[in-house]
Amino acid sequence: MTERLFRDELRVVNVGLDVFADSIDASGGAVQRTDWQPPAGGDKQIGAALASLVNLPDVKQANARAFAAYLDAQPVLEGIGTARDDIPGMGERMILHAGPPVAWERMCGPMQGAVTGAILLEGWAEDPEGARALAAGGGFVFEPNHHHACVGPMAGVTSPSMPVWIVRDSEHGHTTYCNLNEGLGKVLRMGAYDPAVLERLRWMERVLAPTLKTALEKREELPLKPLMAQALHMGDEVHNRNVAASSLLLRALLPALLKTGAPQARIAETVRFITGNDHFFLNLSMAACKAMLDAAHGVPGSSMVTAMARNGVEFGIRVSGTGDAWFTTPAPRVQGLFFTGYSVDDAAPDLGDSAITETAGIGGFAMAASPAIVKFVGGSAADALGATAEMRHITLGSNPAWTLPVLDFQGTPAGIDVRKCVDTGIAPVINTGIAHREAGIGQIGAGVTRAPLACMEQAITALARQLREDGRLTTRQGVLS
């Protein structure tokens, strides 16, 4: 063997430090470099936590339970309500926002803009200056949507009078909520609050929501998983591309819409708004994903991610086995495709609860379903296939309810395992819109980003500590100081 090593031409695969590869290169040997790095950059404590959890039967069983609950969930569109009346724990002077908790003074520009708009919409202030002064003066309670079974795209601002989709997991019984999508461009969720933005929101409250509400009362509850499955067969990844899902939703609601007895002009306005907004389904997709992941949340010992969300300052995740804790790190900027006249320098950091879709196995995880999305978020068709393939390394399984035709109907990779993320160094991929960093401007692009692994590293450490405290992890199994 040794003899052969010296006789044959030297061919080396280098794992780790580049200096070894460099020396082989220098002496004329063939070397294949890998981009492997030790988990968590070699951090001892995280490494130990990971080692203690990797093969722990308790974690395996907990993940199996959490993942099964996610798979069993059957989100159905129950109806439309208002934040005030329907969202649990919603207070009268409460404003919900995207991502982990953040105080007014730390909020990014577009979130402050959206809050300003919501305050004007509610009639709590006369003008933007007054609105900002009220917010800064402690006039409102700010809480994350996720603390109220709710989600919201981008700034995710939800104020009491806003209409909300009500989605129920008919398998487990809990409900989730999301406001209604306004369209693209200058919209509240991107931080814009000029009169046209507020007028659109008022019209949605006055015409769109009641018309849809009546239609929903005229028909059976609409199962959302099959509709999303069909959209995946029609080129949507159901996060940043919702053109098929929006059409399918309209198709599903139309017969009931035409039975409402509402004036034809009102129905026509409603239809025109939906047909003019290819992102209309997004908010419903998010509520459905939230319902599926809430089903998987709170299983002691599970390392499955049940939420990824950004407030424009911090990126945060929640994990099934660690309850309500957020694991946060500064939100990254999104490198993407920018509208003419804008660049990454104008962009707010990553923002919104919409990464709930990736958490549930669609969006960036289902890029293979949606090669056409590369026109919106950048990249090539091969990148789209590659993203889905890569996500299989960090997920607990695949979702047979959501199949990908181009991969011969394999299910989407789903159930992000924080252990696998830290172990492989592969971060979850996320498709996202990009808002201008200043309040009042709106969307300036879209792109692909990654969830920061620092969140997963914190989660690993917290989960290991908790299991040790619960006596389910002995010192022999994991060395944690």
Added chain:
Amino acid sequence: MTERLFRDELRVVNVGLDVFADSIDASGGAVQRTDWQPPAGGDKQIGAALASLVNLPDVKQANARAFAAYLDAQPVLEGIGTARDDIPGMGERMILHAGPPVAWERMCGPMQGAVTGAILLEGWAEDPEGARALAAGGGFVFEPNHHHACVGPMAGVTSPSMPVWIVRDSEHGHTTYCNLNEGLGKVLRMGAYDPAVLERLRWMERVLAPTLKTALEKREELPLKPLMAQALHMGDEVHNRNVAASSLLLRALLPALLKTGAPQARIAETVRFITGNDHFFLNLSMAACKAMLDAAHGVPGSSMVTAMARNGVEFGIRVSGTGDAWFTTPAPRVQGLFFTGYSVDDAAPDLGDSAITETAGIGGFAMAASPAIVKFVGGSAADALGATAEMRHITLGSNPAWTLPVLDFQGTPAGIDVRKCVDTGIAPVINTGIAHREAGIGQIGAGVTRAPLACMEQAITALARQLREDGRLTTRQGVLS
């Protein structure tokens, strides 16, 4: 060189007869077999015709003209009319059918069934026996749809009172026609004619067509190429999968539909029919393709196929440079996926004008757009990609108006060249429905088939003869007895 041949291990690529490969195999050599065969099975006359045309500048120029006209065509949905009033040359006792000409007594079961149904629908007979007796007695003129700027799926039977889509090529001015799609299963175009089938056709004439007609009058003409382009980005190949295109059509017509002033119940019926029929767009796709190919038809010297059509007995093609001539051969059976209880033994031979979609570069040619179709017609996602790739060998170019996201937005292969088909031995791929061979039963499956190369061989010979007669092909260039 010779020395090396004997010293090195023998590795052979065998082109042609297998016996050479067999002998190398037998003596332990490595041999890679190809499936190459001489063009036209080695037929001398066809080979000579092909040789004379392959590099002829006149043919090249004619094809460039024909292909440019195809690309320039802009089919728009102009409105809805009736066969009697709108189809040019339609006679009062005339019945149009799919494919090349065929007399009543030679028609396949489903076509006789559809004719029987049309006779009952028109009130020309009281019962099926009476209808058949009238047809057999010479009571009607039977002509191909294609002789009247018209197309029809499967049996393609078009009788005077039927509503028809009117499509106009706004670039070149000509119009094309197709009847309206009835849905799947027991339908006239598949040869069924029971009372439910006729009642549906009467409802389409009484409610669907007038409602849509009024809506179309309330809006601008609808450009069909962009709509089909979007459908290709949404998983349709716009022949056997039209779920996206049908939704997009409904979306496009809805605002106008709601402005018709028609009773809400009538609009609701219309909407319910369209949302319940994922194939609704097929007939419009066919009329659009026919319009694009009619633009390319009649260019002297062009070897571009402008129609492929089947009457259930014969498969026929028309070629731009050979005018109204049909080149026909017996229609093949379709190997496909059959509904429970049926097999290929129950199937009628290949049937319908719908291969006009493949002729225009979609359907089987755009399989890469539609991996989900393999659930309907059989095969794998790789087969779908492979079909599109293979068709590039027999086409004049690609259509930049119809791009395929998964192939990084390459255009669909389009403009079938009979020379390339015969030269490569690659036959055009066609996605198709399958009708029961007996009248009155309907659809029993769907599958993928190939256009018979015998049609292309005849076309080659005819085109070469014609060019010689026109003095554009000298004896030196082509040896034809």
